[in-house]
Amino acid sequence: MKEQDLHHPVTIGNVEIQGNLFLAPLAGYTDVPFRSLCIEMGADMTFTEMVSAEGLSRDGEKTMDLLKRAENEQQYAVQLFMGATDSLEGALERLAPFNPTFIDINCGCPVPKVTKTGAGSSMMKDPASITEIVRTITRTLPIPVSVKFRTGWDANSENYLEFAQAALDGGAAMLTLHARTRAQGYAPFADWTKLTTLKGYCMQKGYQVPIFGSGDLFHAQDAKRMLTETGIDGIMFARGAIGNPFIFAQAKDILAGREPQSIPLEQTVHVILRHLDLMIAHYGEKSACIQMRKHSCSYLKGRPNTAQVKQAIVTATKRDDYLQAMEMLHTSC
Template sequence: MPKIGNIILPEFPLLLAPMEDVSDPPFRRLCKLHGADMMYSEFISSEGLIRDAIKSRMKLDIFDYEKPIGIQIFGGDEEAMAMSAKIVETVQPDLVDINFGCPVKKVVCKGAGAGVLKDVDLMVRLTKAVIKSTHLPVTVKTRLGWDENSINIDEVAERLQDIGVQALTIHARTRAQMYKGHSDWSHIARVKNNPRISMPIFGNGDIDSPEKALEYKNKYGIDGIMIGRAAIGYPWIFNEIKHYFATGEYLPQPSIKDRVIAAKNHLIWSMEWKGERLGIVEMRRHYTNYFKGIPNFKEHRLKLVTLDEANALFDAFDEIVSVYENK
């Protein structure tokens, strides 16, 4: 069983990826309910935390029922990273995760996220600064390298383990690929098979079905899988994968009622956490995903993304159930 510090994970854990503007407490709560074994906060700017930026501070909200949970930070300055790790420690997560994988330009430009892949020495210094300043286990999420010609994940894994990183999640793409093109897990398998590597290695990228999860588990020998985009609007994926691993069979697809319950809970928890107005507005981007593939749904979707009162939204949900359950 993979172990990170004192955290003992199940035999083959399924992790929920930290996703900007997605992996907030309401969404994490849903994924936990549907089988996610470990989760992470959205990534948090170390500079923002130190400046006391409200948005950054809000991302530190974690709850007991989410545990084990990691808080993910990013930044390009050693001092800021060390200070932000101390701030993170005050909310008592189970671990601190460092993002060396985000490919977004505004992050990379600051020499953070995947920008650090160009400078492994800097990556090591930033990580060391975090490890020194916290008692929590420190883990890292990164990519294969900057581009096809500079895949350096083997060196990165060894050097991070040598300074005390306790687990590594590898997104099987380069920074140049962003989220496009094919993810190549053979590089992750090579890291996992390196006799020098003893920390858990988790794979990330393109896992969107139970059979793909099983195929990659068997083929690449990793310690667990991190799921990101496939869980958006479809938190059932975690239990579906677990059921398939255990029985070789598929769980029934979520019914309209299941989808409505999930979307409704997500909305309720969003309003509780963000306040009614913001909770309603920020949920709008999720509805398309919850009801993907449902025929003749346009009219209902329009209601969900335009209504701005909670009660009217709950009525719209009830209407969806009654229309589709009777078909």
């Protein structure tokens, strides 16, 4: 593939996405404000936080809130997780009015409170379960289904090709591999060679589904490296986008052969306040200011002489507190 073609549209089932740089679903982070901001900053596709199929089937208020769409989200995907299919049909009935572009099934979350219910990466222990889930969704709703999974439960059970086949047997229109086992969690390093193997397997079997990769994408140049080294179709920025929504535009520059723009302090301050204002509009001032603390500290990570600024932020409860902290940032950096 030519360098200038590394950023390109992607077809998922009957849907075309304008580009192949996605914001991965991240519990506690990819809410409406952050997704909206990442779209402004160049993300081609966004996903909700993990949505419980059981909670959705019960019409749970907090669960339904996760399905809200940002005003600039012309396309978005809902990520579902479940330990069994009992509640799936009810969940799909409540999901349909939200008109997601496609549904993603979480088979990769390694967190114990998720895996102990049989959801997340626990599903990799039973590949037949993903066939049933994908088949049920594709029979119920006229939208594509994608599956996000890991290389296996642990080093002794790396069954990602078998699991991919099971998902494809159910009718999956896209696969995303986080190139670590569940046992590895998020420890270094992701094995990108597994992405190459998965892509080759699907091509050999004649499947024309896009393969996306995740894992160790912390810098804009990592997007080019993953795409060129593995031959996959697209990437999902996850932790690399936290406090760094600039990563999408920078990656597009690199994929187009341009020098990525540097991010001056003024732009960082502007985006922090833009992010805060989006959160205030969504949550109200006090809740937004408390939730914004974790994001703000991520924006400032690695910048020298910011300890006092971060201390001010972690006690902020009003927008004015953030304005004062940003003034402090100007004088300290």
